[in-house]
Amino acid sequence: MKWFNDLRIKVKLMISFLIVALISGLIGYIGYNGITIIANNQDDLYSNRLLAFENLATVESSILTARGDIRSANDAKTPEGKQKYIASVKDNAAKADEAFASYIQTKLTSAEEKYCKIFQENWDLYKTERDKAIPLILDNQSDEALIVLDGSARKYLTNLRNALDELSKENISRADILDKNTDTKAKSDKSLLLLFIISGIVVSIGLGYFIVISIAKPLSALQEGANRIADGDFQYSSPYLRKQAQNKNEIGNVICAVIKMKNVIIEKSSWYEQILDAIPLPISVTDKTMNWTFVNKPVEQMLNKKRADF
Numbered sequence: 296m297k298w299f300n301d302l303r304i305k306v307k308l309m310i311s312f313l314i315v316a317l318i319s320g321l322i323g324y325i326g327y328n329g330i331t332i333i334a335n336n337q338d339d340l341y342s343n344r345l346l347a348f349e350n351l352a353t354v355e356s357s358i359l360t361a362r363g364d365i366r367s368a369n370d371a372k373t374p375e376g377k378q379k380y381i382a383s384v385k386d387n388a389a390k391a392d393e394a395f396a397s398y399i400q401t402k403l404t405s406a407e408e409k410y411c412k413i414f415q416e417n418w419d420l421y422k423t424e425r426d427k428a429i430p431l432i433l434d435n436q437s438d439e440a441l442i443v444l445d446g447s448a449r450k451y452l453t454n455l456r457n458a459l460d461e462l463s464k465e466n467i468s469r470a471d472i473l474d475k476n477t478d479t480k481a482k483s484d485k486s487l488l489l490l491f492i493i494s495g496i497v498v499s500i501g502l503g504y505f506i507v508i509s510i511a512k513p514l515s516a517l518q519e520g521a522n523r524i525a526d527g528d529f530q531y532s533s534p535y536l537r538k539q540a541q542n543k544n545e546i547g548n549v550i551c552a553v554i555k556m557k558n559v560i561i562e563k564s565s566w567y568e569q570i571l572d573a574i575p576l577p578i579s580v581t582d583k584t585m586n587w588t589f590v591n592k593p594v595e596q597m598l599n600k601k602r603a604d605f
Contacts (some may be wrong), residue, residue, distance in 0.1 A: 329484030408593035413455075424446070517536065574591060
């Protein structure tokens with residue numbers, strides 16, 4: 296990790312912030328993408344399945360009502376009664392046509408397109424046969440009208456109702472698939488989000504701890520060394536600080552500067568000591584408590600005592 300230790304502090308912090316931002320961005324993207332897919336599935340479920348199913352229900356109920364009304368018209372005793380039911384037949388047929396037209400505008404599967412074609416063919420054939428029965432009903436030819444209604448018209452009605460049943464099943468199947476896909480996507484994104492959130496927390500804590508250690512530990516060691524030097528311990532040396540001084544960052548530069556300062560102080564101190572030792576007069580320095588902190592050579596000779604013993 297020397298390459299990381301060599302980085303400047305601001306670069307370390309920027310890299311850490313970028314990593315945390317990247318993880319946050321990934322979490323946000325996964326959440327946004329998941330919500331978008333789920334929302335699209337819900338829209339599809341509503342627009343192409345729920346409304347489609349409602350249209351199918353309208354088609355079937357209108358056709359069944361029209362079928363009942365055509366027979367009621369045939370059984371009616373008065374012309375007014377017959378006209379009333381026939382008008383209802385045409386109204387319900389129009390409702391069925393309108394609802395089916397709305398249904399085929401939705402997103403259809405290939406199976407739905409197949410059954411729509413079967414329905415439309417049989418519905419048109421049924422209406423043709425039904426329209427043959429209406430004049431007979433109005434002319435009070437009930438038996439002849441029943442022959443038409445119970446003949447091929449019944450077959451076409453059965454076929455179109457079977458097609459409607461298949462369309463309903465297809466819609467239920469597609470809705471179930473969409474619901475399962477939505478649940479699967481929600482569970483998958485939930486797990487992925489949880490994983491990234493935990494990873495983000497771990498990485499953030501790890502990076503924070505690593506950066507704090509890489510900054511705080513050498514600064515603490517540097518503070519201790521500076522205090523020792525300030526107390527006059529010019530022989531103080533730390534292998535850890537010498538190692539940190541090799542790093543090409545701000546802390547390494549500061550440690551190098553402190554070491555250089557210590558060496559300069561030692562050099563200057565030695566130079567001043569040599570000057571004071573060359574003076575033949577006794578010279579001494581005391582602190583506030585009158586303890587000797589320095590004596591030159593004449594004092595040592597006079598007292599017959601080494602400088603280090605004072």
